[in-house]
Amino acid sequence: MPSSTASATVSPAVSTSTPSPTSGSPGIRTKSPLSVTGWLTGNEYSIRVVFQSNDDMIQYIAYESESKAWKQTPNITKAKAGSPLALTSFETSWYGTLTPQTQFNQVELFFLDSENRLNEWSWDITDSTLGTSGSLTPYTIPTGSDSRLASYWPFIIYQDAGLGLHEVVYDCRFPGCWFNRTLNQTGYDGADIVIVPAQQNLREMNIIYQRGDQKLMSLDRNSTNGNLSTASTFSIDLPAAASFAALTVVRPSSDDAALDTYILYQDSAGMINVIWNNDASGWQGPETFPAFNDADNGTSIACLTQAAFFTDTPLQSNSPLSRCYFQVNGALREVRLDGSDWEIVGDVNAVL
Template sequence: MSSGRDSHLDPYGQQPGLEVVHHPDLEVATPYGLVPISSLPQVQPHEYLPPHDSKEAASTAYGYTSYSDEHNASPAPYPNEDGGLEKKKKRLRWIIIGGVVAVVIIVAAVVGGVVGSRNSSGAQSSGANSPLSTGTNAGAPNDGVPAGEDSRPPVDTLEPPELIRPGSGLSVTGWRMPDGNVETYLFFQDPQDGLRYSRCDTSRRVTGNDSACWAEPVSIPASAKAGTRLAASTALWGDEYQPQIELFYVGGKTRLLGVNLNEQNTPSAAESSVNDKRLFTGLDSGLAAYWPWTIYQDSTGVLYHVRNLLDGSDWSPSDEAWDNNRINRTALVGSNLAIAPTSTNFTLQAVKAGYAVFYQDPDDRLAVSITDIESPFRPSDFHVPWPADDLPDITLPKRAPLAAFSVAREGGEDLQLVDTYVLYLDSNANINVLYTDSTSWDSSDDGASGVVWKTASPRALRSVDRDTDIACLTMATTIHSAAKQEVPLEDGSSGENRCYFQKGGRVVEVRLDRDKQDWVVTGHLPIF
């Protein structure tokens, strides 16, 4: 895969042999006389300037014009000054003042650093009682793992990772390969705002350690906004797209951007043609994607979908054509978004009513919309899989993370029906599951007849990080694989419907045990 951003040396890093010694009686010469250091304002650790290799200093990918975030206007340039003796006097005066200020800042920084270090040590020793600690430590750390099945250390006892930022956006996508194994990509953002992914080939799993399949993270070329949400999907079609992974994210000026990964191309990572649409999202817009759809939100809360227009009657991906349309739904500004297909058949997923979007409404309730479900152009062979207007009344914390996935309904093959699962975080840092129970489904009636929504709070999903995102895998589908075969949505019996979240800063993988209607922790990813 192509490499991501190059690392930069820290110009402010420590130099061997140099040490600043603090003298409590040291005085600083100022224009107003000698002033004791102890009487000067102290610089706190959070007030230090960012290192030179921070986001503001990073170059943009793909040759985009560099620009400041529209919500953080750049300061105006200094006015021009005339030359002459007065100018030289002013310059000398500023040099002297600058030197004095530099000494003050250096000494104060040392004092502040010592204080900050002591405070940090105190916070670490206080554990979960610290207001800065993420998540909680209540409950068994390996809830959901059968005894004797996992000998690895509990997630809660491991050191926090350095490759992923706390509260990073997460997104996962995957497909079943011709050899029968599954290939999965999990995307995340690192502390320097770079985007990375880890890949799993299930043939590399080890008995009792499913997470052994995950490879070391790989950087991808992107210019992402700090804290962007992520949305990944998989395009399958013939030999050319076998597969092509599309990752969508928010960049500078809240522009919706994309990058695709295709091992058959050189380079394998390339700019997505969706970038030519010049679309802009709200500042904290959620994102969700399932091929060929991508959902985002504008600054007023209105939802939009972007669709790859596909080429002709063979449903092949278009290299250039994308459509952007408003959805007649308004969500809480900054709401997270989740998408799930409403049919097992790609030809029904890719048209009107082909997906459901879950979001938080302006009253903080969980809401859902099957877009264009009332359209007269909806396919005649589409069947509504579950009651979209009968969602339980669930109030979410502000901007709570959401994820969703669908599986083929057992016995619903003729109507190409799905069952859907929605995961959301509650105010106690527990992930809850809302799912469709179709055990009483009346197959002689429509797809939604007898289907009810139920909720659960599995032990394996409790006590996660409060700022975590959630990502869940819906397997990719196509009407034309490399073997020229249709690939419909799988049912949940394969065990590949997995979800991901952060706990103790690390990324945890859980799987749905559909037979038991329960969730099992399979391990954590090698994102260190």
């Protein structure tokens, strides 16, 4: 598990009840928050995309490559209107030797309730239930009213009321297994946050955020000691609280050691642009691609990096999971990174 140098921890408070899930599928709301996770199982893969409906209920849609079909869940639970969503996943075998019956991919969702407290919702995707409130929820961690969220297991990033960035880490060397500390960085109020691997085996993580002067920044987080260092300051003209997301893939012809990072953001004209780092020359772009045409202005953007975990599960080369999602005329558009180009997979159609 990752280690951290700060000494702050979270303490649980009185748990609050979570609304019971209801049936029905009102559909994705306009400019809904979006988040995505996915994993490989042999030659097959799984994708989960989460969004919010018009009545503030959280739903997710699930894709299994084996069936080549999307399926939509009934309502899961309620979040505050427009709550940020951070979806991630892990394989239970990462935490010990399990039998085939107890080895599965657990999906984790983080969101805000009506009082801007950080909530966790988790479920076993092999089970037909709609999950349950997780062990982080009783800590009632307060966030800023406009805070965004980011997660790549076991890390969660949020913004406090003073606009400071914090991380919560699942690490059972600490009481209750949850660790919370400030990153001593200030972000733009209500701006997106991203966390993706910067190196294989999660040796370093890349935290991307918008600074108070609207500049896009990235921090390297060393997973051995928790130390942070400035990785990049981008010169792109990013609108205030613009939508952005990122994904990481294994660099071709690198013996699976080096990783490439792609950052997608929406400019003031509503165009989705890409900047990327895929060789020793540093960051390139911005550039846009036909696959991003017609994106709704103000859409959320969610990008998928394969679930990985320290030495147990490194990122795999030629992963089919290099995808991003955004809305076009209210519909959910799926695009895929194909080498150096982006192609439209299609608009997602799911059935209950």
